[in-house]
Each structure stands twice: as structure tokens, then as C-alpha cells.
Amino acid sequence: MPPRKSPLRPTAPRVTLLAMVIAVAALLFVPGFNTMQPEEERAAITVHRGEGFRQIVEALHDAGIIRFRWPLLTAGALIPPLHKIKPGRYLLTGNHSTVSLLWHLHSHPQDEVRIMIPNGFEQRKIAAIIARNLDIDSTAFMAASRDPRLLASLGIEGKSTEGYLFPGTYNFAWGSTPKEVITFLTSRFRAFYSDSLKQEAAKAGFDENRLLTLASIVEAETPIDAEKPLIASVYLNRLKKKMRLQADPTVQYAIPGESRPLYYKDLAIDSPYNTYRNAGLPPGPICNPGEASIRAVLNPAKTDYLYFVANGQGGHTFATTLAGHARNVQIYRAVRKAQQTSASGSEL
Known part of the structure; x- marks a missing residue:
């Protein structure tokens, strides 16, 4: 009579299956089995928009963060939400399990x-x-x-x-x-752009586009907030008198590429943004104005100024007549010549 098998001793196939289950569970849930072990280790990974889950797993493997790819692919198949990993730059520390690593990538706030x-x-x-x-x-x-x-x-x-x-x-x-x-x-x-500012704009005869267009010209003319209401007054006065704005920044905007010094020939460029050729405001803003420039258009200085020119000190000099403006231009040219002479002398 053959000996009876002990009920306490599992068969070989059962032992193998049990070992496989334990191994898989370890790879999925035990920290360090499939990820870098030391907690002090750090590794960076960048997830770009449009990258698929397999690409991210490949990047984790290439960075040395995981030993095997298949546990992550398996975890992702078993838990579909873990597929959703947001674009971002992640700095990962050691001792993650496979599942906790994916959960970290899935739930961690974007930097x-x-x-x-x-x-x-x-x-x-x-x-x-x-x-x-x-x-x-x-x-x-x-x-x-x-x-x-x-x-x-x-x-x-x-x-x-x-x-x-x-x-x-x-x-x-x-x-x-x-x-x-x-x-x-x-x-x-x-x-x-609150309701009160909208009301101010409406009283001044501005819709949103016209307001931002003039504010952008003011912004482009001067970085000095205290000067912006004066610049705004010049352009508003010219608009009232149906004078062309003749704003250099609008011509600069019409020229493709990076900003450069303007030449007289540029003032004849055929563009709706060329305020030397076209009356009124250009069709839209030429830059993105800040709060001070927008408020300057809505609350301009009360002046009769129609002209301004740089003063060589970062600001501008204003005039009510063309003759006065011509004198200011001559003064500016003299200042610039003196500055250039001084600069040449210091280089020697």
C-alpha cells in the first residue's frame, strides 16, 4: 500500500504558485523591492504633456528609479486611475513600493x-x-x-x-x-477692470479695445508712472483735434522682428498700425499695458500739450506748439551729443 501524502505538505505546483503570488505582491506593495532602496537617494523625472503611461514607465526605468517595468505596467492595468499622471517635474525619494510610487505620481501636486x-x-x-x-x-x-x-x-x-x-x-x-x-x-x-472702471471708460467714450489700445501706446512711451497721465493727455488732445497720433511705438510694432532704431523711411510703412500715415487709433493694442497706463487714459492730466520729446534723462519734455516742440528737440539733441561725447571720453 503506497504511503499517504501529508495534508500539511503542499504539492510542488502549489508551492510554486504561492511563491509567485508572494513575489508579485512584494514587487507591487513592498517598499524597495522594485524601487531604489535607500531613502536618502533622490532621482528626478520630468513628465511632459502628451506622454503616455508606457513612456513614463520607461523614463522611470532609465532614471534608475525602478528595476523592472512590468510591475508598474501590471499595477496600471489593475488600477486604471494610476495611468493618469500629470505633466510635471518630480523629485522622487527612495523606499517607495510600486503602487505607492504610481500613486505619488498620480496624486502629487504639480510644482x-x-x-x-x-x-x-x-x-x-x-x-x-x-x-x-x-x-x-x-x-x-x-x-x-x-x-x-x-x-x-x-x-x-x-x-x-x-x-x-x-x-x-x-x-x-x-x-x-x-x-x-x-x-x-x-x-x-x-x-x-471693475464695473467702476468700465463706467469711467464709457463716459470717456472708450470701449475695451480702444482703451487698451491707447493705454498700450502710453505704456510703450514711458516707464515712469508719474508721467503717464501727461503722455495720455497729449494723445487725447491730438485725437480731439483730429491730428494724427504720430506715435513711434506703433510704427515699431508694425515692423516684424525685434525692436530696432527707427528711420525716417519707416514712418512711411504701409500698415494700419502706422499712426504717421493713418488717423486715429491703430486697430488694437501694441503691447500689454499695466494698471498705471490704463488709469492714465481714464484720468489724464488736464493739459494743452500736443507734443513731447525725450529729455535725455529718462523722461520727456512737453510742448503746446510746434515751435516749442522744435526747441525741445534741439535741446534733446544737444543733451544727447554731450552724453555721447562724455561716453567717448570715458572709454579713452
């Missing part, structure tokens, strides 16, 4: 980047700032700034967001989309 948008920057320059700091391509940002559907959703009647990207210092998620950044910056303008 934020603090960005300053200066007063008076054109949207193409803002696009460059955003591209340097966030996971956004400047070309994609510019395309979004001209997207008719996005403009309609933001209540912008112009052809782009120029003028509506409100300057300031803000925190953005590194993985933000162009639409999210543009929507946020526009919302900052909407928050500033």
Missing part, C-alpha cells in the same frame, strides 16, 4: 513656477518668458493667443490676446497649457 510678466511686453515676448519657465512651446502659445474659439470664450473681440495679458508676478503650474496661462492672465485683467 509651481513664479513668473513675472513685465509691463508693456508684447505677447510674443511674453510667449518667450512662458516658454523659458514652463513646459510650453512659444509657437504653441502664440497660436493659442490667436485662436478664434479661445478669444470668443474670453470675450475678446480682436484678433489676438495682445493687450489682455495683464502684467504681474504669478505662480503657474509647470505643466500648464497655453490656454490655461492665457485664460489666467486675461482673468487678471478682468478682475482689475
